[in-house]
Amino acid sequence: MLQFTLRRLASGVILLFAISSVAFLLLNLGAGDVGRRILGPGASTETVALKNEQLGVDQPVVTRYMDWLTHAVTGDFGSSWFTSQPVSQAIFSRLAVTLSIVIGATILSGLIATLLGVWAARQRGWPDRLVQVVAVLGFAIPGFLIAIFLVNVFALNLGWFNPTGYVQISASFPGWLSSVTLPVIALSIGAIAAIAQQVRGSVIDAMRQDWVRTLRSRGLSDNRIIYKHVLRNAGGPALAVLAVQFIGLVGGAVIVEQIFAIPGLGQISVSATSQGDVPLVMGLVVAVGALVVIVNLLIDLIQGFLNPKVRVS
Structure with a gap:
């Protein structure tokens, strides 16, 4: 497992x-005259x-890149060209806010999509068709249309939530939960559609296997077979889709x-x-890239735990 990791x-x-x-x-290469801008x-x-x-943009691109890389590996991404704020400070002060929304949307979409996918795979018939229609919708x-709809209905018309703003979780947990509920739901809809379709297909394929018939012949209940055995075998493709959706949720956020x-x-x-603002954009690229690496690593480790064959592939 260590070598795999x-x-x-x-x-x-x-x-x-x-x-x-x-x-x-x-x-x-396309920065132009930075000082004039x-x-x-x-x-x-x-x-x-x-x-x-002063900014060093009069130097050749290769020289600038080596200078940036040398500092970046130590965690120094420079300062913003327009605000002079350190890039690391500008990003990390906001990263927790975005992650709270994205992680919440990932958890919500994963749970709901799993339930919908299993329900469609077990019932087939009209529940299956309903889930597929919901997935297509x-x-x-687009996520921004869903967000606007949620604001109009649940914030402006019903008054259940504030239409804008964010409350730090350290200041008030109920206030934080209220401020992230609508954004999390708006981000989750598209992810639920993609993951539910994958879970449905994977569960159907797994339930057709001979070992499922063997478990049924031993008298195990359908719930135990599906939630203890089938989902473990069908979880790999669904987790891969979940990882892709996580990255998409960062962009949608x-x-x-x-x-x-x-x-x-x-x-x-x-x-x-x-x-x-090249230094700030580069800091964002590295931050999002690091999230991609971390999420993919976690998904690979979970898949390796669920399916030992993955560790030797």
Whole structure:
């Protein structure tokens, strides 16, 4: 198991290195006159040149990349070109907010999708068709439309939740729960659709196996067979889809946070990309890339636990 974990971790580090390298080159090759963009059109040529020299953007791209990489491996991603705030501080101060929404949406979608998928696989008939229709609708309707609908109905019309804002969990747990409920639901709908379809198909395939008939012949109840044995064998593909959905939820959170005015990564992602704030964008790329590596590693470890064949593949 240790060798399996180390292999997966090494491949994740290589992936993170490749993503950050490509992102740095793309951002810097198309950066243009950074000093002019920061200081404005009214700045003199000498002032712009001095600003470019201070930022180091007058150096060749390879030199800048090696300098950035040398500092990045120590956790120093520089400072924002426009606010002078350290990139690490800007990201980590908002990362917990975004993760609280994304993790909540992942847990909610995983639980509901598993129940729906198992229900459709066991009952077939109209429950199966209903789940498939719901899945198609979940795929088709964009998350931001669901978010707007939830705000209009449950916040503005019914008054059950505040339409915008975020409460820190350390300040008030009920207030935090109220502030993240609608964003979590808005993010979960599409993920539930994708995971439920995968769980349904995997459970149906597993229930057709000979070992399931053997368990039934021994007198085991359907609930015990499905929830103790079938789901363990069918969990691998569903977990893979869940990992993909987690990464998609991080991207979807950018839009949802804007709708609900939540101070997460969404706000600085939009401002950093619109301004061309390369250090901050690179910090976001590395942060999201690290999340991808961590989530995939956890999913691989869980799959390795559920299915020992995965560890030797």
